[in-house]
Amino acid sequence: MNRPVRVGVIGAGNIVQRLHLPTLCQLENVELTALAEANPERLRECVATFGFAQGHTDYQAMLDQGGLDAVLVAAPNVLHAPATIAALEAGCHVLVEKPMATSGADAQRMADVARAQGRTLTINLPRRFSGHYRAARALLDEGAAGQIYAANAAIVRRSGIPGYGSWFTTAALSGGGALLDVGVHILDVALWLLNEPRVLAVSATVGDRLGRAGRGLGRWGIDRAAVGTFDVEDSVNAQLRCADGLSITLEVSWAAYAPILHGVRLLGTEGGIVVDERRHLGGSVELHTDSSRGPTITQPEVSPESPPAGQQPLRGFIDSIRTGAPPPVPAEAGVRLARLCDAIYASARTGREVRLDESGAETGGMNA
Numbered sequence: 175m176n177r178p179v180r181v182g183v184i185g186a187g188n189i190v191q192r193l194h195l196p197t198l199c200q201l202e203n204v205e206l207t208a209l210a211e212a213n214p215e216r217l218r219e220c221v222a223t224f225g226f227a228q229g230h231t232d233y234q235a236m237l238d239q240g241g242l243d244a245v246l247v248a249a250p251n252v253l254h255a256p257a258t259i260a261a262l263e264a265g266c267h268v269l270v271e272k273p274m275a276t277s278g279a280d281a282q283r284m285a286d287v288a289r290a291q292g293r294t295l296t297i298n299l300p301r302r303f304s305g306h307y308r309a310a311r312a313l314l315d316e317g318a319a320g321q322i323y324a325a326n327a328a329i330v331r332r333s334g335i336p337g338y339g340s341w342f343t344t345a346a347l348s349g350g351g352a353l354l355d356v357g358v359h360i361l362d363v364a365l366w367l368l369n370e371p372r373v374l375a376v377s378a379t380v381g382d383r384l385g386r387a388g389r390g391l392g393r394w395g396i397d398r399a400a401v402g403t404f405d406v407e408d409s410v411n412a413q414l415r416c417a418d419g420l421s422i423t424l425e426v427s428w429a430a431y432a433p434i435l436h437g438v439r440l441l442g443t444e445g446g447i448v449v450d451e452r453r454h455l456g457g458s459v460e461l462h463t464d465s466s467r468g469p470t471i472t473q474p475e476v477s478p479e480s481p482p483a484g485q486q487p488l489r490g491f492i493d494s495i496r497t498g499a500p501p502p503v504p505a506e507a508g509v510r511l512a513r514l515c516d517a518i519y520a521s522a523r524t525g526r527e528v529r530l531d532e533s534g535a536e537t538g539g540m541n542a
């Protein structure tokens with residue numbers, strides 16, 4: 175494409191105002207054509223601040239107007255599937271925020287529509303582009319840790335539950351709590367580091383004790399209020415049994431009476447790799463091995479991110495439209511994550527292990 179990519183945006187909340195619109199404004203070959211935002215005041219402000227040519231409170235009206243090449247979907251989670259499908263059917267390429275959808279079936283439908291329409295569909299999963307995780311992946315690729323047999327992926331916040339009144343804590347709008355909000359990020363990067371291992375079965379529990387008690391509230395949630403619904407999980411503990419004896423443990427908490435934990439630990443036959451992504455500590459990557467001096471820890475060089483990892487999915491999406499290159503994150507990765515989230519919730523609901531078939535869908539057979 176040798177003219178500017180005409181972009182439409184659905185939802186102009188926190189992530190769009192803080193990250194996506196400033197990123198798009200840095201790109202030369204992009205035109206901010208239209209914004210759809212349900213809150214009229216927010217719509218007016220954003221159209222004026224970022225110079226959109228049009229503003230709509232209804233995303234279908236924006237799509238019906240036409241004239242768009244690409245759409246960024248960043249509205250509450252339950253709108254991801256319908257808004258993405260509508261945009262694809264309007265002939266647009268789509269970047270949808272994580273979680274791709276609130277069910278594996280919806281995610282699969284989105285990927286199918288993209289394929290049928292011949293349009294790009296990608297998901298905003300920025301951890302894959304972080305310097306720390308890229309350094310860990312390089313260690314794995316060179317065999318520094320041998321065969322990985324156990325992994326732990328964790329995001330544990332001390333006090334980070336989105337405020338009451340925001341859609342995040344209302345299941346009818348979010349489709350789920352901590353798992354769909356932050357769990358998908360860390361699970362995705364763990365699976366990416368491990369080269370997408372086949373998951374055979376999932377066993378999980380979820381909890382909501384702190385959220386229901388109004389404890390651990392953080393600053394997130396643009397439409398928060400003093401009171402409101404809280405009917406989602408604030409924590410998840412899951413065990414993913416994978417092929418070749420690999421086990422992945424997922425630990426996610428929006429809030430916990432514990433130190434903050436953000437990272438991945440991989441245990442291998444020749445070494446262990448620990449990525450600590452806590453930003454206030456600068457992050458670190460460690461390779462634990464044995465040497466003639468005994469247990470040894472080395473830290474590989476971490477290349478600076480340029481541009482920052484958070485911007486790379488969106489920049490890569492625009493590049494893929496301009497050049498025809500594959501998108502930064504394939505739609506299949508989002509489908510896979512959505513199916514795993516289905517399995518985690520199903521296991522927590524039933525108290526049983528959920529088995530998955532080769533496509534990652536539930537087999538229907540559950541183990542007590």
Ligand SMILES: NC(=O)c1ccc[n+]([C@@H]2O[C@H](COP(=O)([O-])OP(=O)(O)OC[C@H]3O[C@@H](n4cnc5c(N)ncnc54)[C@H](O)[C@@H]3O)[C@@H](O)[C@H]2O)c1
Pocket residue numbers: 184185186187188189190210211212213216231232233248249250251253271272273298299300341354355395396397
């Ligand atoms: N990839 C990441 O790192 C990352 C980070 C933060 C949020 N997110 C995702 O981005 C999405 C938005 O999150 P947020 O924190 O910006 O939420 P937010 O509540 O700040 O913003 C959502 C916006 O969507 C608007 N909206 C609601 N219904 C709409 C509709 N029908 N049409 C158009 N607009 C509508 C709301 O008015 C609000 O302005 C979520 O899916 C979230 O999971 C991703």
